[in-house]
Amino acid sequence: MSEIQETDKTMRALAMVGGIVAIIESILQFMGTQILSYGFGIIDGILGLIFAVLVIFLSIRPIHYTPAFLGILGIALIVFSILLGGIIVILATFLGAIS
Numbered sequence: 001m002s003e004i005q006e007t008d009k010t011m012r013a014l015a016m017v018g019g020i021v022a023i024i025e026s027i028l029q030f031m032g033t034q035i036l037s038y039g040f041g042i043i044d045g046i047l048g049l050i051f052a053v054l055v056i057f058l059s060i061r062p063i064h065y066t067p068a069f070l071g072i073l074g075i076a077l078i079v080f081s082i083l084l085g086g087i088i089v090i091l092a093t094f095l096g097a098i099s
Helices: 003-030 042-060 066-079 083-097
Strands: none
Touching: 003 042, 003 066, 003 083, 042 066, 042 083, 066 083
16 A cells, blocks of 8 residues: 555544544534533534534545545634534644645
């Protein structure tokens, strides 16, 4: 297996973990428990859940510009107060971008 394929698999695995963490954080936001207290309320939980599902779909079935889309989704997750999941997705983006 080439080095590019190994990095791609690592990026996909890290994005999958970030998506799962983001889903858990979204569910916690619905319950009223969140890591940071900024945001727009229930809309953050809904949008965070949608973006987390998109991240998981991109990690299962990547497309040609997956690192760019993961970066956009990671920033969106951070903006909508899904902090840990967003940071993990951003790390996956950097890992995919350097390969």
